[in-house]
Amino acid sequence: MAAGFLTFVALNFACLCVSGNLASGKRSFSIDYKNNCFLKDDQPFQYISGSIHYSRIPQYYWKDRLLKMYMTGLNAVQVYVPWNFHEGAQGVYNFTGDRDLEHFLNLANQTGLLVILRPGPYICAEWEMGGLPAWLLQKPNIILRSADTDYLQAVSNWFAVLLPKIKPWLYINGGNIISVQVENEYGSYYACDYNYMRHLQTLFRFFLGEDTVLFTTDGNTDKEMTCGTLEGLYATVDFGTDTNISEAFKRQRRFEPRGPLVNSEFYTGWLDHWGDQHARVTTEKVSKVLGEMLTMGANVNMYMFEGGTNFGYWNGADHDRRFRSVVTSYDYDAPLSEAGDPTEKLLAIRDVIKQFRDIPAGPMPPATPKFAYGFVTLKKVGSVSALLSTLSPMGPVQSHYPLTFEEMKQYYGYMLYRTTLPRDLSEPTPLISPLNGVHDRAYVSVNGVYQGLLQRDTALVMNVTGHQGDTVDILVENMGRVNFGSKINDYKGLLSNLILGKDVLTDWKIYSLDIDGAITGGWPHSARKQSNPPMKKELSFGPNLYMGTFPPNGLSWDTFLKLNEWTKGQVWINGMNLGRYWPARGPQQTLYVPGPLLSSNQPNNITVLELEGAPAHLRVLFMDRPQLNATTDKS
Template sequence: MFSNTLLTFAFLLTVLPVAFFEETCKRTFKVDYDKRTFLKDSKPFRYVSGSLHYTRVPPELWKDRLTKMKYAGLDAIQTYVPWNLHEPSPGLYHFEGNADLELFLQTAADVGLLVLLRPGPYICAEWDFGGFPSWLIQQNASTVLRTSDPRFMKPAVRWLSFLYEKLKKYTYCNGGPIIMVQIENEYGSYGVCDKVYMKNLVKIAKSVLGESIVLYTTDGNVAQDLKCGTYPGVFATVDFGTGQNVSQAFQPLDQMQKGPRVNSEFYVGWLDYWGSPHAKVSTAAIIKSLKNLLDYGASVNMYMFEGGTSFAYWNGADPPFKVCPTSYDYDAPLSEAGDMTSKFEAIRKLLGKYKQLSPMNPVPKNSTKLNIGPVKMTKIASITDTKHIVLAKSVYPISQEDLSQSMGFTLYRTNLSERFYQAILNVSGIRDRGYISVNGLYQGTVDRNENTFLNISGGKDQVLDILVENQGRINFGSQITQNRKGLISNVTLNNRILKNWEISRVDPLLVNAVNKSQCAKGPTVFEGVFKSPRELGDMFAYFPNWTKGQLFVNGYNLGRYWPKKGPQISLYIPSAILLSPGYHNTIRILELEEVDCIQKGHNIYLKNVPDIDGPTSL
């Protein structure tokens, strides 16, 4: 595909082992293509698994979720590995907290679950940039992702080699839970069909993990996807949801491969977008289709079995730019808070007809939920009143990527050269949403999806602030290459280009108290406290008088709220982040637009039930 493909192989030789190592497996997991079955320790094996993303659940709760999945009758779990979480800067690796993948794998093994690992490097997953680190496009925006372009392959090889070296002791061959490792992710739907790229990914995996590792691909169940997404010698699987004739659904796969049939993403729910109704898949439809899959002898992975939460800024978006909310509940059998739903019970009942369910003592229970009630929030500062970490001073705006500012909020500040009244501010390069003030007076909001023009007024030498919110990068499709954030082109005022910008990173946790007046418009930080009760539990934060913003509890970034847009109304607060009974927990909120504090006050409410199915507004 690329004229410099030979360079790809040159650097591959510098990072991969010279020869494959000799393997002596403690246990074996293989594919018997002729008999259409897996062989686990030489015995026929069919698995039922469920997806759980360790990054979307606090590590203190991993065992709870995994135990419930085992209780449901699952043999295995499937999980993605997001590159951008684990390598936030080139060569700087992060494997702590909810990134402690080794602890997650060990916990799965302790519970008695096998693991299907999906390391990408592309993962989709409604996760920011499909798991790609933003620094991939920092140096060169023309880097061709998901191909053998050396500008992409070199860091991808480095990352995957590091990851596989770290995880090879967890393969089934070496006594661990990992039975299969996925190559790429639904590559056939991307439309590039770069077989050199796929060959390189296979080579990396086998050179580190060994020839015995079962590598697999997942693609849509159409011939063209399978043509581009598969690779010789790599076990192919497909994905599809309810309502399809199982025999017909597997037919494109059967025409190209013998072996066991696997649906790697059997959709038992679906994803949400801000401004669209909460997606649901009926339990009856799931049970009917799952029974058909099991009767057909297929292995199946339910996506998602628990969705969890896209904490902080990790949510993704679909093209053209439909943003996913904080909740990744997915209408899954286990709720966002890990509760066993009626869908869970129906699936467990069905699986009990096909296999011996593991007895458990004690039987897993749903978590305690707290109803704290109102918490008074007090304004501590407007964003325009406080100092921030200056990243650059530039004649023209600079994108977040070129500032090494991957996520969150960036403040662009300049001075007006003369007096303006109702002048037209053009921010067509906004990515994604901008909150605009002049000398601290909030003027309004611009949005890439709605309106990038705003009338503003101000005097000569007054300060123009544009606080830019990165709402999450596109994670799917060809537009994944168009993912720069911040201000990506010049800003004009009455058709004149504005120059001389000071650009800063805004961290709501670093804002100090400046002004405690109660009512405010525009980006403002509020703070409140509540006391931990005698028994800790989960809860859900409600924002009845608020517009849009970010919630932090005890320094933990719980994600974005936007109740006026819907369908997500409440934000999940897991018990794991609360302080011990009797201690006071600190809530901090960055409200970006307005709190209706005159009419209704500015409390938030901590309740014992969630609401992710509220009214929506496009």
Template sequence: MAPKKPLCFPSLLLLLLTLLRPQADTRSFVVDREHDRFLLDGAPFRYVSGSLHYFRVPRVLWADRLFKMQLSGLNAVQLYVPWNYHEPEPGVYNFNGSRDLIAFLKEASIANLLVILRPGPYICAEWEMGGLPAWLLRKPNIHLRTSDPDFLAAVDSWFKVLLPKIYPWLYHNGGNIISIQVENEYGSYRSCDFAYMKHLAGLFRAILGDEILLFTTDGPQGLRCGSLKGLYTTVDFGPGLLSKADNMTKIFALQREYEPHGPLVNSEYYTGWLDYWGQNHSTRSIIAVTKGLEKMLKLGASVNMYMFHGGTNFGYWNGADEKGHFLPITTSYDYDAPISEAGDVTLKLFALRNVISQVFQGVLERNTKHKLFLTGKMGAKLDVLLENMGRLSFGSNYSDFKGLLQAPILGQTILTQWLMFPLKVDKLVKWSFPLQLLKNSHPQTPSGPIFYSTTFPIFDSVRDTFLFLPGWTKGQVWINGFNLGRYWTKRGPQQTLYVPKPLLFPRGVLNKITLLELENVPPQPQIQFLDSPILNSTLHRTYIYSLSADTRSDSKPMELSGH
């Protein structure tokens, strides 16, 4: 939920310095069949993901749920796209409000989560008609999920609307979508129509290109009809199939029959189960779920947990099953998931987070060697901005110098005549720099180093608070000229900075905040003031200020209640 009149940044300053950090030549997400793994930008990678359905969660709560997933240790979110939710009648499309798929992708990006997209056309998901529009049945002889010309014509029309929308969000295009599923557990359907699957694969390739990774997902018994050459085969199973010690090995061995080389992937590891009206609530024990996850991670597998947050079947959107008799699915899609239907974190979440935290994800440290490719003309000047992250405070070597400790070498040439000097940033901030320097300036790039600065009022009594910077990466913050310290939201575990009451001006006097972001700025910059710290937990109550380049002096904070 956003304020009615968001508080906006009146000034921005882009530092005239270049922050040097390693970057891949191009963004890519590919299968490394030689070493049985994924590569992200050329580096070994595996995802630990969770399913969340934007269509089961009010839009105002998307950010809350995504950040709880990110704080749980996940690096990706998996989601379906229900066709019937966006095309209620033929040719009538709705991508507004809680149907704004692109807005959800943006929220996932702010939460630093990659995206695994499952656009169907059939999605199952215990959703009304598996996501297929009921108006398809107006043609009484139509054969759904087959190469029936009537069905393919409707699918083609829908995908020619949907797929161009997500194209800019593919990872190699600068977005966060790393892979896309074709159909959904097609091997469990009676038709086994390979012509249909080939048509879908061709349609995805024609619109999205050849770089995006396309995959299929099927249970152990559905791989024969659900797999297709050219689409990466993945499996799905939950702890219920792991009662015997060697069952996991057997299931992954089935995947190996279709993918002899490449990463092991469980695209749906069930953290709970769905509920039917008139039956008991389904649960999965914490011990069973965590043990299964731990075993898969030790095998080096990439895993998506279905569901990580279930949500609600609002309105008439619940699906149903036929198992000898009609079984409608309940309104609640709680799924006994790690994040409850109401957004509360559970003991299952903390147990899963403990397992995930044992997996080494890889970090870039100061003593790691990197290659940096520079372009420039002879005689050009190179500026290097170095951040002092603290000098050694324990150990045998306290001589922790900062700066260029030896002359850089370009090819065989030693680069000399370097001028090193400290930036007096604190003094500049106290002198109201950069707030008074530029008005209504727009950054040319979302990358730092860059200053953001604005003012904000306090409408109630002044008290201690905690500053939360969702989506920001790493930098420094000043309140009324006082340096609060470093934030490193992306690294964690600390997510908030303590703002003591004496630093804030009382009602009637504007407070000033200045941020120096060193790396990446979120697409829609926001700051939040919380009643409680997030040191490795979730928030309860927030005041949110939207930070944009427009100027509105009459902005007011919006109080939100959450979990």
């Protein structure tokens, strides 16, 4: 061991050896600056925690995952609260079903797990817009994560709803929340607005009281720690397996000379973008670094312990050199798999924890059962353009120039822009997005014939042909808003004009598509007559909807859906949006299907929106294992 590492062990191990005051009978959780540790009920306390996102796991499985974490030897879990998951429309709140935060806290409490809560308002988390609701963007000049008046008012209104729900769950009030994070990795944001952080601190203190341990988390650089920390908020750091531990904690010590060492995000894996190789962090690295940190007396939260799934449209995106969308799976190479199965990494982590604290007796709960339901053949329902009366029952909004998703007050999914060709185009003519205004992918058809796509940052020109007056349909897909960095003001749709040759396209009919609403209502399976248009070859390309069923077999077990030779799109099963598929881009090849979603005694309905081109066989396959690491195309 390096001399620096041994010095840190000596300086911080004292906390584990100091006996606290006699318990007064009153529950307490605080920071002991003298002995460099946390105190729980006046006794020295070290937490070994794991991150779990209730928003990425069906409620039915919350207890199963929490129990597995407890049996690994964790004494705490770390939890994000995604604002947009609970306030999808301004002033309309949802804390029911899979959004029942208090039920999740109660299950953790019953399991014996403390909670480190991260309520934002911004959370990053590779989640859509970092957890911020897209309706904030209706204010076109809003400066997110700053002391901007409109933003602060929205945050204050949200916290006035959320934080009173949290207060009874604080450990000092008889619950299990031991500490609460203020904002999230704020030092990585360009604004560096201390007035904003002071405003948040005031809100947290007002609603949660003066005795609550509030903390910040920032990356392991001086700049991030400088802009992300604030007096009165305990400064913690995050880092992974390739970081020099003693150097990272020295940096925390520069901002917090006394108190416990804390790694709030120790990375057990990493995220995937479409086109990446599937990320891996070796079990050996995780075990080694975890053991070293625990030896130092540090408090560690493993991010992630189970990642779960970006169901629906909840995946985020990054934008460094270009826009890159996060895949549907949030497996994260975590100790518990996307489906909540114990892995070799989990068992190795348990062996490390055994060296530092007693772990619960008894076996690790097993993996949930899986079943390969086999092939299901789908049939075509129709093209999106032909189904607008069902998918957009309110009809179009007419506008001379394109409107964004935010202006239309449709924040997620898909929107269709329709106009006509201004003149004959006998030769291929360029359709151009001159200001890179397609956010994020636009699927272009003329008179129902698919002609190609425009894509943000990478495909700003395509050619079209046709005759004057032909209908031009442009289906625009929101691939998830940027969740990190300076570009989180991520508007969607057609943000600027499209130019066809020398003509600016105008006079648009814009259709908000409520595909989810139609499918949740039972369509297309409940429709008396299915639309079966003549099957010309070209109609297999472009945005089309497909449907199928598979019969019950007495089981409702987890399974994995593979869309071999399908191109890109979205899948719903029994009304639930499983998320995006894109096997041609990879690395993810299968979608996780939670067993409780399936019926054991009724037909199960599948609906697929294929955006580019379906295979001739129209088959999908239900497998008993995932495939997350087969990148086939990086274009």
